[in-house]
Each structure stands twice: as C-alpha cells, then as structure tokens.
Amino acid sequence: MHIRDGILGPEVCVAAAVVSACAVAYSLRRLRVDLEDRAVPLTGMMAAIVFAAQMVNFPLLGLPVSGHLLGGVLAAVMLGPWAGCLAISLVLIVQAVLFSDGGLLSLGANVFNMGVVGAWGGHAVYAALRRCLGTSVTATVSSAAVAAWLSVLAAAALFCFEFGLSSHASGFDPSGVFTLMVVYHALIGIGEALITGAVLAFVLSRRADLIPAPTPLPAVRAVGQFGTAGLVAALAVAALLAPFKSELPDGLDAVSQQLGFASLETERPPLLLDDYAIPLPVEGWWSVSLAGMLGTAVVFVGAVLLARAVRWNTTPLTLADNTDV
Amino acid sequence: MSDSCSPDAGATASDTSLCHGLPADAKLFLTLLVVVVSGLIPLEHWPAQGLLLVAVFMALSLAGVTVRYLARRLALFLPALFVFGLSIPVASAEGLAWNWALSLWLRCTVSFLAGLWLIHVLPLRELLSVLRRWHCPVVLIAMIGFMYRYVFILWDELRRLRSARDARDFGGASTWREWTISAQLIGLLLLRAMERAERTHRAMLARGWDGSIRSLDDDR
Numbered sequence: 001m002h003i004r005d006g007i008l009g010p011e012v013c014v015a016a017a018v019v020s021a022c023a024v025a026y027s028l029r030r031l032r033v034d035l036e037d038r039a040v041p042l043t044g045m046m047a048a049i050v051f052a053a054q055m056v057n058f059p060l061l062g063l064p065v066s067g068h069l070l071g072g073v074l075a076a077v078m079l080g081p082w083a084g085c086l087a088i089s090l091v092l093i094v095q096a097v098l099f100s101d102g103g104l105l106s107l108g109a110n111v112f113n114m115g116v117v118g119a120w121g122g123h124a125v126y127a128a129l130r131r132c133l134g135t136s137v138t139a140t141v142s143s144a145a146v147a148a149w150l151s152v153l154a155a156a157a158l159f160c161f162e163f164g165l166s167s168h169a170s171g172f173d174p175s176g177v178f179t180l181m182v183v184y185h186a187l188i189g190i191g192e193a194l195i196t197g198a199v200l201a202f203v204l205s206r207r208a209d210l211i212p213a214p215t216p217l218p219a220v221r222a223v224g225q226f227g228t229a230g231l232v233a234a235l236a237v238a239a240l241l242a243p244f245k246s247e248l249p250d251g252l253d254a255v256s257q258q259l260g261f262a263s264l265e266t267e268r269p270p271l272l273l274d275d276y277a278i279p280l281p282v283e284g285w286w287s288v289s290l291a292g293m294l295g296t297a298v299v300f301v302g303a304v305l306l307a308r309a310v311r312w313n314t315t316p317l318t319l320a321d322n323t324d325v
Numbered sequence: 326m327s328d329s330c331s332p333d334a335g336a337t338a339s340d341t342s343l344c345h346g347l348p349a350d351a352k353l354f355l356t357l358l359v360v361v362v363s364g365l366i367p368l369e370h371w372p373a374q375g376l377l378l379v380a381v382f383m384a385l386s387l388a389g390v391t392v393r394y395l396a397r398r399l400a401l402f403l404p405a406l407f408v409f410g411l412s413i414p415v416a417s418a419e420g421l422a423w424n425w426a427l428s429l430w431l432r433c434t435v436s437f438l439a440g441l442w443l444i445h446v447l448p449l450r451e452l453l454s455v456l457r458r459w460h461c462p463v464v465l466i467a468m469i470g471f472m473y474r475y476v477f478i479l480w481d482e483l484r485r486l487r488s489a490r491d492a493r494d495f496g497g498a499s500t501w502r503e504w505t506i507s508a509q510l511i512g513l514l515l516l517r518a519m520e521r522a523e524r525t526h527r528a529m530l531a532r533g534w535d536g537s538i539r540s541l542d543d544d545r
Contacts, residue, residue: 005433005439006429041525044467051476053515098452105360198512
C-alpha cells in the first residue's frame with residue numbers, strides 16, 4: 001500500500017502534499033475542539049496501536065505471503081474521523097522517516113490516499129450506514145467492514161489516478177497496471193474488512209463504551225456525510241468496474257441489458273481514468289453512482305453475514321484478559 | 326529488540342561520522358533534493374540516474390552503513406519493487422513499457438537508498454527539532470514523540486500476548502481460527518493501550534498538563 005518515492009512524479013507528489021497538509025491542519029483544529037487536552041495522548045496512542053497492530057501477520061490460505069491490518073477505519077471508528085486521519089498520518093510519517101517504509105516525497109500522496117480518504121471517507125461511510133441501521137453489534141461491525149473494504153478500494157483507485165497523472169507526462173499508457181492494482185486491492189480490502197470487523201466485535205464484547213454511538217448531526221453536516229460516503233463508494237466501485245469494462249465490454253453489456261441498465265449504457269458510463277480527463281465526467285455520473293450503490297449493497301449483505309459469523313466465533317473467548325506473562 | 330516483529334529503530338545519537346556531523350536541516354534537505362532530482366531525470370538520461378546512485382552509495386559508506394545492514398534492507402525491498410515494476414511490461418505490450426519499468430526500478434532504488442541514509446544519520450530528536458524549525462504544528466510534533474515512545478511499549482506487549490498465544494495453541498490452528506485469534510490479539514492490545522492512554526492522560530493532568538506543549542528545544 002505504501003507508495004515509494006520514484007513511482008509518482010514530483011509534481012503529483014507536491015500537489016498531493018499540499019492537499020494533505022491542509023487536511024491534516026483541519027483535522028488538528030477539529031481535534032483540539034473535540035478532544036481538548038486528551039488529543040495528544042489518545043491520538044499518539046492510537047497511532048502506536050495501528051503501528052503495532054500492523055506487525056500482526058494474517059496468513060493467507062495456501063500462500064507463503066501474509067497480510068496485515070491497515071487500520072484507517074478502525075482508528076476512525078474508535079476516535080472519530082479527525083483523530084483517525086491524524087493517527088494514520090503519524091504512522092505514515094514515522095514509517096517513512098524512521099523505518100524507510102514508504103517514500104519521503106510521496107508521503108503527501110500516502111497521507112491523502114490512506115489518511116484522508118481512508119479515515120475521513122471511511123468514517124463517513126461507517127457513520128452513514130450506522131445511522132440507517134441502528135446501534136446493534138451486527139450493524140456496527142458490518143458498517144465498519146463495508147467502510148474498510150470501500151476505503152481500501154478508494155485508496156487503490158486514487159493511486160491509479162495519481163500514477164496515471166505521473167506517467168501521462170512521459171507518454172506511457174499504464175491502463176493495464178490498473179487492472180492488476182484494483183483486483184489485488186479488492187482482495188486486500190476483503191482481508192481488511194474481515195480484520196476490522198473481527199477486532200471491533202471483540203472490543204464491543206468487552207468495552208462497548210469505547211465505541212461512541214452516532215450523535216445527532218445538524219442537517220448540513222449530515223448531508224455532507226452522506227455525500228462523502230457516496231463519493232467514496234462511487235470511487236471504489238468505479239475502480240472495480242473500470243478494468244472489467246475495458247477488458248470485457250461484451251460481458252458487461254450483456255449483464256447491463258439483463259438488469260435493465262441499457263438506457264444508462266447509451267450515455268457511455270465513464271471509465272475511471274479513461275483518458276486522464278476529469279475522472280468522473282458529469283454526464284456519466286449517475287451510472288457510476290448507481291453502480292456504486294448496487295456494489296455497496298452487495299458488499300453490505302456480505303458484511304452482515306460475516307459480522308454474524310465473526311460474532312459467533314468470538315463469544316467463547318479463548319484469550320483471557322490476564323494473559324500477561 | 327532482536328524480535329522479528331520490531332524493525333531496527335534507525336539512527337542513534339552516539340554515531341560519529343562525517344555525515345552525522347552535518348546540520349540536521351541539511352540532512353533532511355539533501356535527502357529530499359536527491360529524491361526530487363531522481364524523480365525529475367527523464368528516461369533517456371539514465372546515466373545521470375546511475376551517477377546519482379553512485380553518489381548515494383558513497384554517502385552511505387561515508388555514514389558508516391555496513392554492507393550487511395544494506396543487504397538485509399535491500400533483500401526486503403527489491404523483490405516487492407521488482408514485482409511491481411514487472412507488472413508494467415506484463416500488463417501492456419507497448420515498446421516503451423520495459424524502459425518505463427527499468428527507469429522506475431532505478432528511481433525507486435535511488436530514493437530508497439537516500440531514505441536509508443537519512444534514517445541512519447538522523448535520530449528522532451533531531452528530526453523533531455528540524456520539524457519545529459520548519460514551522461510544523463507543535464501538537465503534531467508532540468503526537469509523533471508520544472507515538473514513538475509508546476510504539477516500543479506496545480511491541481513488547483504484543484510479544485508477550487503472542488508468546489502466551491503460542492504457548493496455548495500448540496501451533497496447530499486452522500487458517501480461519503488463526504485469523505480470529507489474531508484479531509482478538511489486536512483487540513486485546515487495543516483495549517489495554519486505550520486504558521493505558523487514559524491512565525497516562527490522568528497522570529499528565531496530575532502533573533499540570535493543560536494541552537499546550539513546552540520543550541527544552543525552544544532556545545536551540
């Protein structure tokens with residue numbers, strides 16, 4: 001997930017760094033209002049938790065490699081979007097500067113993809129879903145799992161966009177790379193959703209008070225939250241559909257006709273990064289949103305089922321609280 | 326800290342070499358300069374990229390980085406980079422694809438080695454004071470310091486939890502079981518760490534913490 005230096009062009013990195021710096025500054029301001037004097041210890045500790053949790057390896061079935069938690073949505077669910085964004089940014093800064101994991105110049109792009117979109121966007125999806133579903137354990141866990149999957153895919157989509165911008169300048173067409181990236185990250189996202197859901201289910205079974213219930217929002221902010229959530233979902237699903245669209249046009253056409261989307265097809269649904277114009281052109285916007293909603297619904301059903309499965313498995317606890325050696 | 330789950334913690338202040346003597350601002354600035362220049366060198370000027378690579382190698386040897394350390398880091402870094410670069414010519418049959426992949430490998434290696442040099446010569450304390458001088462928000466710097474302090478404590482905690490787990494499951498868990506147990510491990514770590522953060526916060530309040538940061542580095 002970490003973008004190395006040299007993969008993106010310097011101009012793209014600088015642009016992303018400016019945007020990220022503004023987002024981090026805004027998060028800092030909101031955080032000092034929300035958490036007051038608890039901001040430093042809680043956010044610092046959350047960053048340390050995410051950093052340490054990334055060291056826990058999850059074996060992949062039959063493969064010699066293993067995956068790990070990314071943690072953006074987990075941090076945002078526990079402490080809210082502002083602290084979540086800051087915690088992920090801190091992890092990325094320390095990993096880049098002290099452990100040489102991820103680039104220095106591409107730090108801005110990393111913070112934007114994972115911290116800003118991962119935590120802000122992921123939290124918007126989580127909060128919007130939870131607002132609709134209520135506060136039961138299943139609702140909380142499945143909302144967070146959906147948010148985790150979508151945030152990973154949205155980050156991959158953004159990386160493709162940034163990589164496209166960088167390589168466009170040197171006259172190279174990397175659209176084939178995107179297919180690999182997006183398919184790969186759709187799988188990583190499933191792992192992230194599983195881990196986030198399972199960890200949250202565990203925390204809920206022990207200290208449900210640590211996870212705040214959604215508070216009533218003023219209308220403007222509620223609309224903004226739903227808008228952000230929709231944007232993240234659309235970005236993620238557009239990224240997922242774009243490679244299939246470009247590789248298998250006939251298959252997708254057939255499916256869309258079967259499902260009655262033929263009228264939308266005539267508008268030519270935009271491919272994300274089609275010709276490095278604006279990624280989401282206005283005339284095709286509705287088809288992407290619709291696809292986003294459909295895809296999210298499918299993921300959501302899967303997540304509810306998973307949330308139930310996870311809950312069954314965590315009830316007979318095998319790890320006692322006092323496992324200190 | 327010889328455990329496999331904790332990477333080496335970068336520079337220590339006691340190292341003495343030509344590179345360690347540079348001002349901290351210059352270290353960070355030089356590294357960023359190398360990364361930017363290597364990103365800006367176009368495809369057809371690859372000899373310049375090679376020269377940059379040689380220069381970074383010289384800087385690394387001047388800083389006293391051992392070949393063994395370098396080889397260990399590169400052994401972790403190069404395969405992943407190789408696979409990513411290889412996906413470009415595999416995915417598109419264009420003639421430019423191989424050139425693009427090769428220049429990507431070169432650029433990334435130069436930047437990675439420059440980053441290694443930086444972590445070897447710049448301890449965290451110096452980095453934080455550079456960030457202060459560069460007008461980074463003080464709260465952010467305090468958070469970085471706090472996080473760095475607690476990462477090692479949590480690593481130790483994680484190691485204890487892990488050895489407790491390994492002592493109990495006899496290493497024969499199925500993949501699904503291992504996933505749920507690992508998730509519980511993270512959940513337990515999270516609960517303990519949050520409780521620790523609350524305790525720390527109360528201790529800070531008891532010592533007069535009011536949310537503002539003061540540092541002895543202010544006059545430096």
